[in-house]
Amino acid sequence: MKYIFVGTQSTGKSTILRQFQSEYNVITEVVRRLAKEGVKINEMGDEEGQWAIFNEYKKLFSEQDNYISDRGLVDVCAYTKYLVDQGSIDESIYTEQLKQLKEFVRDVQATYFYFPIEFPVVADGVRSVDENFRKAIDENIRAIMKEAKINHVIITGSVEHRVSIVKECMLAKY
Numbered sequence: 001m002k003y004i005f006v007g008t009q010s011t012g013k014s015t016i017l018r019q020f021q022s023e024y025n026v027i028t029e030v031v032r033r034l035a036k037e038g039v040k041i042n043e044m045g046d047e048e049g050q051w052a053i054f055n056e057y058k059k060l061f062s063e064q065d066n067y068i069s070d071r072g073l074v075d076v077c078a079y080t081k082y083l084v085d086q087g088s089i090d091e092s093i094y095t096e097q098l099k100q101l102k103e104f105v106r107d108v109q110a111t112y113f114y115f116p117i118e119f120p121v122v123a124d125g126v127r128s129v130d131e132n133f134r135k136a137i138d139e140n141i142r143a144i145m146k147e148a149k150i151n152h153v154i155i156t157g158s159v160e161h162r163v164s165i166v167k168e169c170m171l172a173k174y
Helices: 013-018 030-036 047-063 073-085 091-107 131-147 159-172
Strands: 002-006 067-069 111-114 152-154
Touching: 002 013, 002 073, 013 159, 030 047, 047 067, 047 073, 047 091, 073 091, 073 131, 091 131, 111 131, 111 159, 152 159
Parallel strands: 002 067, 002 111, 111 152
Antiparallel strands: none
């Protein structure tokens, strides 16, 4: 089974993912690893970086049959869309990524879990702490999921409640 968490920064995706590390192959910290390698992220992102992140997720998703990931192609498209809206990169990049995302959704059966904003951003030295940026990414994520017709489960509440909802959905897939 393939499970993909979707949401802007600091919405609890990685916290919940850690609850499943012993049971599933996890795909996590991809953007952080690429940032350490020099890829520009967040508001400073560029075309090269957005493609590096997008292609890394596609590669990782194609290499495994069963996984749970704390981000995915929807997230990358949301950040790319933000950069297009800011005039930082060309719209053709977003258009192509969205096309590839729709193909992925069509061809790969995955369960999507959407994590909306529920609490303030936590500064960690990597993620952006700009709440306006965060809200813009969240809006982009919701619009992209709607446009790409991605069915998803909304994950909210306490850690325990979130974990129980994810587990219920996983069990329902068997």
